[in-house]
Each structure stands twice: as structure tokens, then as C-alpha cells.
Amino acid sequence: MPFLYVRVTKVKLTNPPANSSAFVKLVIGTHAIKTKSQACNDMGWDQVFAFDKEGLNSASLEISVWTEKNWYSLEGGEASASPGNDVMLSVWLGAPAGEAFQEAWQSDSGGLIPETRAKVYLSPKLWYLRLTVIQTQDLQLGSGRSEPGVRNPELFVKGQLGAQLFKTSRTSVGLSSSASSTPTWNEDLIFVAAEPFEPFLVITVEDVTNGQSVGFVKVQLSTIDKRMDDKSEPRSRWFNLIGDEKTKPYAGRIHVRLCLEGGYHVLDEAAHVTSDVRATAKQLSKPPIGLLEVGLRGATNLLPVKTRDGTRGTTDAYVVAKYGPKWVRTRTILDRFNPRWNEQYTWDVYDPCTVLTIGMFDNGRYKHDQGDKKDVRLGKLRVRLSTLDTNRVYMGTYSLMVLLPNGAKKMGEIEIALRFSCSSWISLIQAYYTLVFYYKSFWFES
Incomplete structure (x- = not known):
């Protein structure tokens, strides 16, 4: 799908008005666009405009220079035409690829609207944060901690990281033989931490009998150790609990074990359609x-x-x-039932038993007066890499289906091209062999 590119570089006027600004206007049929306004003493733009050739309804390109007071003709056919009024530009036909297209004003996607531009972005790196609650000591429960007749208050520990909140089981503390004076849990709470990390992990000890907090502590995630395997046990740490920063600065202490687990892959997709199985730690990653x-x-x-x-x-x-972790979004092509993107993207492959997911949506948020509307899903498809022959190009058209309350509905068809290139057969065979060996070992251990 070719585009007509116009790059406006600069303009020279013989007698520009003082203290005025100017812009260049481009007109092709019903398409009209202008550059940014620049001072007349420094008229340099270097702006690129890309017109979809299929959407053009004229064979001529009209270029004019405008100031606040008048406009200047750039034609030199007549003797009386404005001599010395020049514009420097370049015009060419090209494909929607390269740096020129990415930075250009695009006619088929509404120009320079951020919500309609193509974009590549990465998911944040995810870590498992393991909090092992061991025990508490020297808790300052107070005399009015519980209701009359309740001798053994029940306590639990709550951990919160951002919007994630997990609790331990309840345990009793008191003077009777059935309750321990040193509450002990030895329970693991698992959180998912995304880079950049939340500043603090909040650990709170709460009393169930009166619904009040005994004390809390904030742990900076930057001080937590990272672990790459299970050969070494993370160190345990004691933290002082704060009841009230003004009236009760010390409410006891808590014994915990904290670590960021980098030897696992945090599943952010369903296991049967996952696209990545690599461990979080870079030290454990292998070449593609x-x-x-x-x-x-x-x-x-x-x-x-x-x-x-x-x-x-x-x-x-x-x-x-x-x-x-890599997501790509094509540009939005406005008001067409047969859009053509012709955009190409690449990913490094580390495991052949992974899945590529492609989805199509209708953009409902690119207009600022419709910001409350959501994008509508038109359908999706998944491609399992293990079903592809290496170094072979696959081209095809696939139906887009959505599930509605009254049944499945076909919303259209998508046309894609795929190729899985493998530079080393040995690496590919080793990847399959490692996977088979892992499943056999897991089966025998189970």
C-alpha cells in the first residue's frame, strides 16, 4: 500500500512582514493540512506528511505559504509572480515503513492523534515476593485490648503491597496453656512485584477480638534480597512494630523472612497459551x-x-x-471496513512451545469528547509456534469471531503473514529435549 510523502523543509520569502509568523498549507483534493507556525525570520519545519494513495481523490498537490496578513504564491509562470519566494520540499511515493512514516502526519489515521498512532511497549518485569511470617515477640497489647471475658485474643498478620493484600491464619495469645505467649505462624504470603517496585511492603499485626491494629512496619523493597534458586535460604530479619508514631512508637517486634524470587517466571497469561516461560532473573536467561x-x-x-x-x-x-513481554499496536485506520496496515514486527524466540496472540479492536477513545467509551473487541486468534515449520513463510486470512449473549458472530477477516526463523537446529532440538526431560522428571517425582 503506497503512500505519497511530502517533506516540507523550509521557506524563503523576499519581503516577509515584521514580527509575524507563517505556515505552509498542503491541499490534495479534500485533504488539507498545514505545518506548525514559525516566525518569518526562521521558517524551518522539516515536517513529513503521509497521504494514503488509495484515499486520494485528486491528482494535483497544491502548496501555499500563509502569514498572518496575506498569502504568497510560489508559482513562477508569470513575469509578475513573486520573485524570490521559494519553498524547499521533497515528494516521493513509498511504503509505510522507515523513520519517515513513523514521524509523519498520516492521513488514514487522523493525522497526529496519539491514540491512533502505532506503538511498541514492554510489559514490566514481574517478581514473586515471598513473605514468610515466623513469629512475633514482646507485643504491647494493652489492658483494654479485648472485650470482657476474652482472655486469649486472636492475632493475624496482614501483608499489603499496593492493591495486593494477604493474611495469615489466626493464632491465640494469652496466659492459658492452650495459647502461646509468643505467637508463631511460619506461613508464606506470595505477592507479585512489578518493576519499578512499590516503595514499601506494609506488614501489620491485627487483633481480631477488637478489630484494631497492634502495630505495623514498612519494609523498603529496595532492601529485600533477590534469590535465583532454592539452594540458599534467605536471611531472616527482625523489625520493630509501630503502634502510633506519637503515643506508641514501639508495639513489639516481628520476625520475618523476605526475598524476591527470580528463579521463576510469573505467569501473567493462561498456562496453555503463555508466550514466555523465562525466569525473571537475567542471570538465568539463555540466548534466543x-x-x-x-x-x-x-x-x-x-x-x-x-x-x-x-x-x-x-x-x-x-x-x-x-x-x-513485547506488545505492539498498529495505527488505527479510520472509517474503513477493509483497512490495510502492512506493518511488520519481530520478536526473539526463546522457547518453541509458546503462543503468539493477535487481537483486533475498534478504537472508541481517540476523540476527546468520547473518552468514556471503551474499545470494542472484534476478535482474536492464537498461533502456536510449535506448529510452524522453520524458515517457512505462512500467509493466510483468518476469521474474527466474538462470543455474544446470543451466540458466536463473525466480525470480519484478518490477513497476516508469519515466519519462524531458526538460525541453529541444535539450539531448537535442545529446547525440545529440555522440555521433554522436565516433564519426565516431574512425572517420575509425582
């Missing part, structure tokens, strides 16, 4: 075994999902693809 190339070519026969101007149906479609 291949390269996955995905071409998001276009879609056909999309159904309208909303109305424009209150009369006709329309669809503003874009595609999202995810593999591993």
Missing part, C-alpha cells in the same frame, strides 16, 4: 533460538460497530499483537 516475524497486512469485510454522524455505520480498526 530463533526469530518470529509477523506481518499485519490488513482486514476485510469488517462489520460496523458504531455510527458516525448518527446515520451511517463505521469501524476504526487497529490490531494488537503480544508475544513475550
Whole structure:
């Protein structure tokens, strides 16, 4: 799908008005766009505009320079035409690839709207945070800690990291033989911590009988040790509990064990469709075994999902693809039922038994007056890399289905191209062998 590129570099005027600004206006049929305004004594833009050739309804490009007071003709056919008024620009036909297209104003996606631009972003690195609650000592429960007749108050420990909150079981503390004066738990609480980390992990000891907090402590995540395997036990630490910073600065102490587990992969997808199984720690990562190339070519026969101007149906479609921690989003092509993206992306492959996920959506949030609307899913498909032949190009069209309350509905078709390139057969065979050996070992141990 070719585009007509126009790069406006600079303009020179013979007698520019003083203390004024100017801009360049481009017109192709019904498409009209102008550059940023610049002072007349420094008119340099270097802006790129990309016009979708299929959407052009004129064969001529009109270029004009405008100031606050008048406009200047750049044609030199007549003797009386403005001599010395020059514009420096370049015009060419090209594909939607390269740096010029990424920075250009794009006619098929609404220009320079941030919500319609193509984007590549990475998921944050996830760690398992293990909090082992061992015991508490010297708790300052106070005389009015419980209701009359309750001799053994029940305590539990609560850990909170951001919006995640987990609790231990209850244990009694008191003077009777059945209750311990030193509450002990030896329980693990597992959190998921994302980089950049939350500043603190809050550990609180609470009394169930009166619903009040005995004390708390804030642990900085930057001080927690990172563990790569299970050969070494993380060190245990004592922390002083704070009841009230003003009236009760000391409420006892708690014995815990903390560590960030880097030897595991935090599953942020369903296990049967996961796209990454690598451990979190970089020290445990291995070199890639291949390269996955995905071409998001276009879609056909999309159904309208909303109305424009209150009369006709329309669809503003874009595609999202995810593999591993890398997400890509194509540009949104506005008001077309057969959009063409022709965008290509690549991913490093570390394990062949992973899945690529591709989804298509209708963009409902690119207009600022419609910010409360959500994007509508048009369908998705998944590709299991283990079913692909290496170094072979797959091109095909696949149906987009969505599940509605009254049944499945076809929303259109998506056209993609795939290739899984493997530079070393030995690395690929070793990846499969390691996986089979792991399953056999797990089966025998079970």
C-alpha cells in the first residue's frame, strides 16, 4: 500500500512582514493540512506528511505559504509572480515503513492523534515476593485490648503491597496453656512485584477480638534480597512494630523472612497459551533460538460497530499483537471496513512451545469528547509456534469471531503473514529435549 510523502523543509520569502509568523498549507483534493507556525525570520519545519494513495481523490498537490496578513504564491509562470519566494520540499511515493512514516502526519489515521498512532511497549518485569511470617515477640497489647471475658485474643498478620493484600491464619495469645505467649505462624504470603517496585511492603499485626491494629512496619523493597534458586535460604530479619508514631512508637517486634524470587517466571497469561516461560532473573536467561516475524497486512469485510454522524455505520480498526513481554499496536485506520496496515514486527524466540496472540479492536477513545467509551473487541486468534515449520513463510486470512449473549458472530477477516526463523537446529532440538526431560522428571517425582 503506497503512500505519497511530502517533506516540507523550509521557506524563503523576499519581503516577509515584521514580527509575524507563517505556515505552509498542503491541499490534495479534500485533504488539507498545514505545518506548525514559525516566525518569518526562521521558517524551518522539516515536517513529513503521509497521504494514503488509495484515499486520494485528486491528482494535483497544491502548496501555499500563509502569514498572518496575506498569502504568497510560489508559482513562477508569470513575469509578475513573486520573485524570490521559494519553498524547499521533497515528494516521493513509498511504503509505510522507515523513520519517515513513523514521524509523519498520516492521513488514514487522523493525522497526529496519539491514540491512533502505532506503538511498541514492554510489559514490566514481574517478581514473586515471598513473605514468610515466623513469629512475633514482646507485643504491647494493652489492658483494654479485648472485650470482657476474652482472655486469649486472636492475632493475624496482614501483608499489603499496593492493591495486593494477604493474611495469615489466626493464632491465640494469652496466659492459658492452650495459647502461646509468643505467637508463631511460619506461613508464606506470595505477592507479585512489578518493576519499578512499590516503595514499601506494609506488614501489620491485627487483633481480631477488637478489630484494631497492634502495630505495623514498612519494609523498603529496595532492601529485600533477590534469590535465583532454592539452594540458599534467605536471611531472616527482625523489625520493630509501630503502634502510633506519637503515643506508641514501639508495639513489639516481628520476625520475618523476605526475598524476591527470580528463579521463576510469573505467569501473567493462561498456562496453555503463555508466550514466555523465562525466569525473571537475567542471570538465568539463555540466548534466543530463533526469530518470529509477523506481518499485519490488513482486514476485510469488517462489520460496523458504531455510527458516525448518527446515520451511517463505521469501524476504526487497529490490531494488537503480544508475544513475550513485547506488545505492539498498529495505527488505527479510520472509517474503513477493509483497512490495510502492512506493518511488520519481530520478536526473539526463546522457547518453541509458546503462543503468539493477535487481537483486533475498534478504537472508541481517540476523540476527546468520547473518552468514556471503551474499545470494542472484534476478535482474536492464537498461533502456536510449535506448529510452524522453520524458515517457512505462512500467509493466510483468518476469521474474527466474538462470543455474544446470543451466540458466536463473525466480525470480519484478518490477513497476516508469519515466519519462524531458526538460525541453529541444535539450539531448537535442545529446547525440545529440555522440555521433554522436565516433564519426565516431574512425572517420575509425582
